[in-house]
Amino acid sequence: MTYLPVNLAYEEHGEGTPVILAHGFPLNRSVWYPVVPMLSAKAHVVLPDLRGHGESPVPDGTYSMRLMAEDLRALMDQLHIEKAVLAGHSMGGYVSLAFARAYPNRLAGLALVATQAAADSPERRAGREKMVDEVRRKGIKAVAEQMTPALTCRADLAEPVHKMIMGMNPKGVKSVLKGMAERPNAQEWLSTITVPAVVIAGAEDKLIPLERGKIMAQLLGRAWLVEVSGAGHLPMMEQPEAVSDAILQLINSI
Ligand code: MLT
DSSP states (O other), X not given: OOOOOOOOOEEXXXXXXXXXXXXXXXXXXXXXXXXXXXXXXXXXXXXXXXXXXXXXXXXXXXXXXXXXXXXXXXXXXXXXXXXXXXXXXXXXXXXXXXXXXXXXXXXXXXXXXXXXXXXXXXXXXXXXXXXXXHHHHHOTHHHHHHHHHHHOSOHHHHHHHHHHHHTSOHHHHHHHHHHHHTOOOGGGGGGGOOSOEEEEEETTOXXXXXXXXXXXXXXXXXXXXXXXXXXXXXXXXXXXXXXXXHHHHHHHHO
């Protein structure tokens, strides 16, 4: 299989250990802004917009998690980063797991934030098909209305999150939904990941329950779990200090 990468939009902050922060769906790199000051004091932080999101290209076709991982590999090559700590939020976590499988030698550590290793259930897959159809009929507003309440437990974040989703390209949304629906079950090979890993999960996550994080931490070889109280599906925005501390601890452990 050939994977054709695209040039991602990105920004860089700080110096030190390279840390790539991969955002979730249907968001963009700005979800990580609250943790950047703390992380960039110690690390070289790279914030990409994944394909179909933010300022990155929106090519045709299904965006498989493996293909999106290829974009990250190409960005690392472009920035002359041999090995990086990869922190993936939700869909960014699916992409990070695909990266860990394809490029274990380019990975120094893994932070899995509000994400899961399991594949979609048949119900979840059907829900994604329904959402693709709604985007076709009603536009991006349908996604923003449905997802905003599920994403955060903080009322003050609802408006910025809604705005972020409204900035998504409908074609990108459809391509990513298809890619997430077809992703394989990563639980089967989690134990082959040998780098240190931290699993960060919001105690009040309505989209991917904390239990999923606990399962991942158990299946991973060298992982610990950080349960973030007062956080839903966006711990890096809801509790940035707890998330920064966990990622800095990961950096110190490599
Ligand atoms: C995300 O937050 O990245 C997505 O909602 C995850 C998903 O839909 O599985």
